[in-house]
Amino acid sequence: MATSKDPYLEAKKQLRSAVDILGYSDEIYEMLSTPERIVQVKIPVKMDDGKLKIFTGWRVQHNSALGPYKGGVRYHPETNLSEVMALAMWMTWKNSLADIPYGGAKGGIQVDPFQLSPRELETLSRKYFAGISKFVGVDLDVPAPDVNTNPQTMAWFVDEYSNRNDAQLFGVVTGKPLELGGLQTRIFSTGLGVATVAKQAAKKIFGSIEGRTVAVQGFGNVGFYTAKFLNEMGAKVIAISDVKGGIYSSKGFDADEIKATISKKGSMFVTDYPNYEKKISNEELLQLNVDILVPAAIENVITEENVSKIKAKLIVEGANGPTAPEAEEYLTKKGVVIVPDTLANSGGVIMSHIEWVNNRMGGWITEDEARNRLIQKMENNLDMIWNFWENKLDHEKYNLRMAAYGIAVDKVVRAMKLRGWI
Ligand SMILES: NC(=O)C1=CN([C@@H]2O[C@H](COP(=O)(O)OP(=O)(O)OC[C@H]3O[C@@H](n4cnc5c(N)ncnc54)[C@H](O)[C@@H]3O)[C@@H](O)[C@H]2O)C=CC1
Ligand SMILES: O=C(O)CCC(=O)C(=O)O
CATH class of the missing domain: 3.40.50.10860 (Leucine Dehydrogenase, chain A, domain 1)
Structure with missing residues (x-):
């Protein structure tokens, strides 16, 4: 990959x-x-x-x-x-x-x-x-x-x-089937987390997520559920892609309908969904004139080569490592906000933690409790990092990723010191 x-x-x-x-x-x-x-x-x-x-x-x-x-x-x-x-x-x-x-x-x-x-x-x-x-x-x-x-x-x-x-x-892995101590919520937790921080960040940048146009790269676990929850939040997902390419509709897509339609055909590729205005490449998807871009497939898709053509004002990283550092520098100078992977896609591991605790305690949490805890944690974490960025850093010079790194690395270093490692 x-x-x-x-x-x-x-x-x-x-x-x-x-x-x-x-x-x-x-x-x-x-x-x-x-x-x-x-x-x-x-x-x-x-x-x-x-x-x-x-x-x-x-x-x-x-x-x-x-x-x-x-x-x-x-x-x-x-x-x-x-x-x-x-x-x-x-x-x-x-x-x-x-x-x-x-x-x-x-x-x-x-x-x-x-x-x-x-x-x-x-x-x-x-x-x-x-x-x-x-x-x-x-x-x-x-x-x-x-x-x-x-x-x-x-x-x-x-x-x-x-x-x-x-x-x-059973606690040796998370993301298990329900019969083996898994939680229903783990399947959609990363996408729900991505959509939740997108909504929070959109509120700060645009006033609301409603009616905002979105392009989502990737239609796997993260891409599909992100698009689905963004639909529920009132955003307009106008482009979706996967490894075979993408589709565009100015009216917006319903992620559930795409999934149901292609599944019926025995396909997992969005290009097999018939109701689109035009087919687009993954590269074209990244460069669309949208409010929000969600790369949710692979690393290094926003690079020095294509960054000057990126038009979104908000990028929410569903995938790990989709933005190259040089590209990020350019976007930061342009005032584009990137919600970094370490925050944006942490819903999966946050739910994994709930599953792990649940396994150790012999099963106690309800699906509703798990889901509400996740949403609350994602909202709080976005606010914490945003406030640190706005209040403690020169936010012309530093971006949200550096705010996130500042908090995360500092905590690891403090733990290493307390444990006498350094
Ligand atoms: N599944 C999870 O809970 C989490 C996943 N992530 C990250 O999210 C990203 C996606 O993971 P999943 O959705 O779980 O994987 P997945 O295997 O379910 O889906 C991957 C999607 O990306 C598409 N894809 C693959 N290569 C591509 C390419 N070259 N161009 C465009 N699309 C391409 C595939 O067709 C598929 O739609 C990865 O970076 C992963 O590390 C991050 C946190 C948690
Ligand atoms: O749930 C987990 O433990 C793993 C999540 C993961 O691999 C990721 O966040 O990239």
């Missing part, structure tokens, strides 16, 4: 700026710019045709000062160690900022899961988790879904881990 730029270099660049603003030493930068542990596993799978295929997977544990490592696992043909290292670092800041007691980690397997049969996918998933099982645990490292993984993947992980440990350890 890595794009032409190296996301780990970009993540380090962002950290460097934050460390400089906070006035921390080079040693602290060194400590935070590299992961605490990298686990690499070779995964041999006997394929259905009898041939042996060897896959490579990773679990990168970036920092555990604030608690057990936490972060998703992605399956993608282009993922690599560098990408997983960047994503693990971003999880540290996201969890710190969300004020949940977790460190940061991420996992990945370099594979195209759509080329595998269900049996091959289950074998791959179980062997990956067996390979990393000594390094994960309810109080050690708690994986979850990310790109191309889902509750079924988590069920295989839980079963493999529980069998190896002679106990039913």
